[in-house]
Amino acid sequence: MTAPALYPLRFEPILRRLIWGGRRLGTVLGKSLGPAADYAESWEISDYRDAVSIVNNGPLAGTSLRTLVAERPAELLGPRLASLEQFPLLVKFIDACEVLSVQVHPDDEQGRRLSGDRGKTEAWVVMAVEPGGVIYAGLERGVSRSDFEAAVAAGTVPPLLHRIEPGPGDCILIESGTVHAIGAGVLLAEIQQTSDATYRVDDWGRVGPDGQPRPLHLKEALEVIDFDLGPVDPITPTIETHPWGQRERLARSAYFEFERFTLHDKTTLGRDQGCTILLGLEGRSIVEHQGSGYPLDHGASMLVPAAVGRVVIAPEGASTVLSCVIP
Secondary structure (H helix, E strand, C coil), rough: CCCCCCCCCCCCCEEEEEEEEEEHHHHHHCCCCCCCCCCCEEEEECCCCECCCCCCCCCCCCCCCHHHHHCCCHHHHHHHCCCCCCCCEEEEEEEECCCCEEEEECCCCHHHHHHCCCCCCEEEEEECCCCCCCCCCEEECCHHHHHHHHHHHHHHCHHEEEEEEECCCCEEEECCCCCCEECEEEEEEEEEEEECEEEEEEECCEECCCCCEEECHHHHHHHHHHCCCCCCCCCCEEEEEEEEEEEEEEEECCCCCEEEEEEECCEECCCCCCEEEEEEEEEEEEEEECCCCEEECCCCCCEECCCCCEEEEEEEEEEEEEEECCC
């Protein structure tokens, strides 16, 4: 039996409850939540360990992303990435009802050595911020390893962190080695390497569900923190204006490249030799492919396989879409 041709794919969200989560994944982004008040993350596209995304639209509904990578890598990822055994990016929406721990991620070599995992470079696009919401990204200029170790011992890490008061639309690149924390009240989209290697250095005096402090990973963190990096601020985008709307070039790393499209008329997105990830940031758009329309709503995600190539996207009214490709 011939396998169905690939088409723009949507996946069933994988919802994760954590002590700092809230309800906005449902109330703002439209995810179907249970009654609990601690829904922290919606993993939209994932091939990480036992958290594997399942297609929920079209003829391939019920097929896992891992199966597509294993059986149809060139069609899904493109010929250049066809040798990969795992989808290389993990796509999330995050609702920080409470502040996250102060943490740092390793690079690929450090991750393999310390955790048996890949490294983790990530980028955030802020979708909403409650009054007083902040993000901590990097250390203040001049903070040394000895300064940081002394602050850890004294329980005074927060004053050493670079504090940002973000606004909706801000994009922040968190490279491996960057000390960071998402503050309470921030709702954002995140695209990262497929990894969960995280070293916690401070948890604001909080205890876990068992009433005990959550474990810290100070030895590993001190090994991977880049003390030369300094403060990290939101990216200043490069903006192009077109008859159909606006294109902004945002985060760029060795692992992903982001662009944001503000649409008031249809245009073409994607690439011919690789896959494209689309996230609905505002409004609703329709992705057109071979006579069919694939809705991309606010708070939704889509993977456009390499075999599909470039697609036409038509906004219903005004919409904003984040597009991510693998360099």
